[in-house]
Amino acid sequence: MSTLENGVIRSPAVHAPGERQITFGQAILEAINEEMARDESVFIIGEDVAEAGSVFKVLVGLLDQFGPERVIDSPISEAGIAGIGVGAAITGMRPIVDIMFGDFTTLVMDQLVNQAAKTHYMSGGKLKVPMVLRTTLGASRRSAAQHSQSLHALFSHIPGLKVAMPATPYDAKGLMKSAIRDDNPVVIFEDKMLYQERGPVPEREYTLPLGQADVKRAGDDLTIVATSSMVYVALEAADNLASIGISAEVIDPRTTNPLDTEALVNSAKKTSRALIIDEGYQQYGVTGEFASVIADGAFYYLDAPVKRIGAMNVPVPFSPVMEDLTIPTAEYVVETAKALCG
Amino acid sequence: MSETNDTKPNATELDAEHWLQAYEQMAKIRAFEEAANELYTSARMPGIAHLYIGEEAIAVGICEALRQDDYITSTHRGHGHCLAKGAALDKMFAELLGKEAGYCRGKGGSMHIADQETGNLGANGIVGGSAGIATGAGMSVKLRGTDQVAVCFFGDGALGQGLLYESMNMAQLWKLPVIYVCENNQYGEYTHNSKTAAGSMVGRAAGFGVHAQAIDGQDIRTVHATARLVIDRARNGGGPAFLVCNTYRFHGHHVGDIDRPYRTREEEAEWAKRDPLKLLEDWLVKSKQAESDVFERIQQDVKSDVENAVNYALEASFPSESEVDRHVYA
Structure with a gap:
């Protein structure tokens, strides 16, 4: 069983005691760095990825290591660089479009x-x-409506795309490496609020399969399915629920497409209750898909309707007092969970 | 940077034998398109097709200057590009009819024919949608250190798409070997480009410092000679070029566009005088490089090849139902 200790997710099943800890941002950089060293066809292109090392400083050092031929600062032309990525990928390269x-x-x-x-x-x-398209999601940086959305549902909808949304440094590195090696277009959403989060990441080589959920915390009374930074919200809620005698299992799908439907259904069968948390807008969000998968697959085992919590269906507001209202919180998850288990 | 409309190239770059091959390629495209039209009007072809008739000199003039390992990206009006780059008639027709023997196993159809063996990275149903893909192929060439060239075909309708300008800007910044070929057939669907394109067409590329030229797209000698210059230049690190090839689609926007109320019959008659096949034939005869009966023979040969290919495609099997969810992911 994984636990949340001082904000760090630790799973004895995966991580050795005393394993080194790095940040989520460092894990992303390590993954890209290792894959670029391993495979000459990998290159990265995007706005401010080279000289500036990206606006979130995640890629600092990459330019020095691989040079401007493979770490390419582009004009502010998102469609253009995505098109370049597609064309380069079709003709033998493995581009990362930032x-x-x-x-x-x-x-x-x-x-x-x-x-x-x-x-x-x-x-x-x-x-x-x-091709890999890496981008960000997540609100609460006081960046207002055009720099705060979590739009992974748009891409999860599309057959032919894969979508990953890692929550931990360990998952970030393993999923990024797999995405780069995958022969399909993969969109990776990194929560910009997670870049400084630390967690255990082994120094040995590893990858994580796309399409395999991870039990972030085992439990018996309630399944909480959570994505990206909502995993931390779910774990905090699970801690609080434990103190009132409700044992919550936290499942992180890690990729929304492909989706590990079996893991979601099996957990719901075991606990007989399911709650889903995601930072995308709730309406038509991935929460609806997860809920449908669970309702279909575990109907006869459920003791309550599947509940879901997404971001409020409003453009993300600037003012902190309003912005904070739009994002799922541990308190709200606890309240919803108590009602589900009542 | 020239903006002339009548570049007079050295017309003797190819010998008579090669010009006759080029004529045969154009005649093959013409016959293919006529057969596609016939398949549509006789309700034997699903969907629609956008015919390239009238524009053959551009695809053939340019592709004759390319190597097999060079790349092209094509458009919804793409049969001519695919054939000029080396696609086979039978697999083309099979694809148009949705058969498993088609280039894309019947999954792409008329607007999406791709054939990596001849460097065809795919026709595209989105106007201007392949500008980035061709540019990415150019980027890939640069990173892999080969001397291939990528040609991006598009129509004047694509001049309204921002992606084209993002792509040309980057191609020039990084000196990518990409030739942007605007087939200016005057109409985007049913609207004349005088209503949709402001200012100068070549000026748009010239603004990025891209070598830009407007040429007569009906004269294959002009197209080919210009293509050789800009392709060799790109192959040797000289960077991208932008060609506006002035042309005309002799048929409507697609096979079902029969009445063409948006343009006059007089305008069509004027352009019909500049049929690219006829222009080449006249020049070869006049310059005593070929006898006039050779053209009739070529016409008959390609029509016979097309007929065989159509029969092959009509008899070919449709894909099995189990094919429907294959190839969603690699």
């Missing part, structure tokens, strides 16, 4: 949805698009 804010992925919709996602299928399996 889109600074998840909100800006709306500018690359055609290149991802109509081009990258469909090229393999439309060509009858002849062409492949092994």
Whole structure:
């Protein structure tokens, strides 16, 4: 069973005692660094990725190591660099396209949805698009409505794309490495509030499969499915629930497409109650898909309707007092869980 | 940076034998498109197709200047590009009819034919949608250190798409070997480009410092000679180029666009005088490089090849139902 100790998720099943700890941002950089060293066809292109090491300083040092040919500062042309990624991927490269804010992925919709996602299928399996698009999600940086959204549901909807949303440094590194090696277009959403989060990451080589959920905390009375930074919200809520005698299991799908439906269903069968938390807008969000999967797969085992909590269905407001209202909190999760288990 | 409309290239760059091959390629495209039209009007082809008739000199003039390992990206009006780059008639027709023997196993259809063996990275149903892909192929060439070139075909309708300008800007910044070929057939769907494109077409690329030229797209000698210059230049590190090839689609926007109320019959008749096949034929005869009966023979040969390919495609099997969810992921 994993636990949340001082904000660090620790799973004895995975992590050795005394294992080194690095931040989520360092884990991303390590993954990219290792894959670029391992495979010459990997390169990264984006706004401020080279000289500045990205606006979140996650990529500092990459330019020095691999040079401007493979770490490329681009104009502010999101659609253009996504298109370059698709074309380079079709012709033998493994590009990483860096889109600074998840909100800006709306500018690359055609290149991802109509081009990258469909090229393999439309060509009858002849062409492949092994491309990674890394971007961010998450509110609470007081950045207002165009720099705070969590838009992973838009891409999870599209057949042909894979979508990963790591919560921990360990998951971030393992999923990023797998995404780079995958022969399909993979969109990775990194919560910008997690870059400084620390966690155990082994120094040995490892990858994590896309499509395998992780039990972040085992429990018996209630399943909480949570994505990205909502995993921390779920774990905090689980701690509080434990103190009032409710044992919550926290499941992190880690990728929304492919989705580890078996893990979600099996956990719900075991606990007979399910609550889903995600930072995307609740309406038409991934929470709806998860809830449907659980309702279909575990219907006869459920003691209550599946509940879901997403971000409030409003543009993310600037003023802190309002912004904080829009994001799921541990307190609200606890209240909802108590009602579910009542 | 020239903006002339009548570049007069050295017309003797190819010998008569090669010009006749080019003529045969154009005739093959023409015959293919006529057969596609016939398949549509006789209700034997699902969906629609956008015919390339009238524009053959551009695809052939340019692709004859490319190597097999060079890349092209194509458009919804893409049959001509695919054939000019080396696609086979039978697999093309099979794809148009949604058969498993088609280039894309029937999953792509008329607007999405791709064939990596001939460097065809795919036709595209999104106007201007392949500008980034061709530029990415150019980036890939640069990173892999090869001397391939990528040609991005698009119509004048794509001049309205921002992606094209983002792409050309980066291609020029990084000296990528990409040739942007605007087939200016005057109309985006049903609207004349005088209503949609402000200012100068070549000026748009020239603003980025990209070598930009407007040429006569009906004259394959002009197209080919210009293509050789800009392709060689790109292959040797000289960077991208932008060609506006002035042309005309002799048929409507697609096979179902029969009445064409948005343009006059007089305008069509004027352009019909500049049929690219006829222009090449006249020049070869006049310059005594070929006898006039050779063209008739070529026409008959390609029509016979097309007929065989159509029959092959009509008899080919549809994909099995189990094919529907294959190739969603690699």
